[in-house]
Amino acid sequence: MSREVPSQSSAGTVNDVSPQPGRGPGKPIQPAPRTTGRWLSIALLLIVLDQITKLYFDSAYTYGQRVNVLPIFDFTLMYNRGAAFSFLASEAGWQRWLFTGLGIVASVVIVWLLRRNTAQPRFCLALTLILGGALGNVIDRVVYGHVIDFLLFYWNDWYYPAFNIADVCITCGAVLLVLDELLRARKPRN
Numbered sequence: 001m002s003r004e005v006p007s008q009s010s011a012g013t014v015n016d017v018s019p020q021p022g023r024g025p026g027k028p029i030q031p032a033p034r035t036t037g038r039w040l041s042i043a044l045l046l047i048v049l050d051q052i053t054k055l056y057f058d059s060a061y062t063y064g065q066r067v068n069v070l071p072i073f074d075f076t077l078m079y080n081r082g083a084a085f086s087f088l089a090s091e092a093g094w095q096r097w098l099f100t101g102l103g104i105v106a107s108v109v110i111v112w113l114l115r116r117n118t119a120q121p122r123f124c125l126a127l128t129l130i131l132g133g134a135l136g137n138v139i140d141r142v143v144y145g146h147v148i149d150f151l152l153f154y155w156n157d158w159y160y161p162a163f164n165i166a167d168v169c170i171t172c173g174a175v176l177l178v179l180d181e182l183l184r185a186r187k188p189r190n
Contacts, residue, residue, distance in 0.1 A: 036115045039128045046132030050165040051139060057150035066152065073153050078162040079146040103138035107131055122180045129173030136166030 061067075061077035068074050110131045117123055140147040149162035 035118060036111070039114050039118075039124050040111070040131075042125075043128045043132040043135070046129070046165070046169050047136045047139070050132070050136035050169070053150070053165050054136075054140065054148040058148050061150070072155055073151075075150055076152045076162055078149045078152075079144075080149055080162070081146045100138055100141045103134045103141070106134050107138070110134075120180075122176065122183070126173045126176035126180055129169045129176065131173075133166040133169030133171075133173065136164075136169070140166075 057075065057077050061075070063077055063079065066074045066076045110127045114124055114127055114131075117127075137147050147164065147166075149164050149167075151164060151168075152162045153160040
């Protein structure tokens with residue numbers, strides 16, 4: 001009774017030579033797609049980075065303080081009680097719980113989508129960026145009642161609203177999501 005043993009290829013990788021459906025002997029095993037756990041670990045890393053930077057600026061700067069870094073960029077400390085571009089920031093406080101709830105619901109949907117689409121790395125990366133950013137801002141809303149912003153771009157008298165690492169993640173994730181959809185739409189269907 002003989003047993004087939006994996007052979008070492010000239011490139012130093014192990015080739016599985018046992019017969020399996022859909023794969024002939026000697027063909028290398030394809031790497032498994034990233035698991036949901038890996039994507040969640042990346043999101044957690046983004047949340048930690050976001051929270052560390054927010055804690056630094058909240059403790060090292062006074063509210064409204066600006067430190068010029070480039071002719072078009074300052075570090076600052078601002079609080080946003082609203083959503084993107086200070087949407088609903090002047091409301092009485094109910095918006096805090098609305099945006100917290102929306103962030104939590106979006107996060108649950110994103111985790112569900114990550115679990116169902118592990119074989120699509122670009123799509124999963126986009127979702128992971130959005131998840132990390134959404135939860136980073138949810139933490140701020142729950143703990144402080146506002147989001148801590150510290151990145152400020154401007155040109156002469158024009159100012160882009162201050163933002164943070166979580167906002168960068170959400171924006172990059174949204175752009176990557178659109179790009180992923182465009183690239184998938186162009187891909188020929190078999």
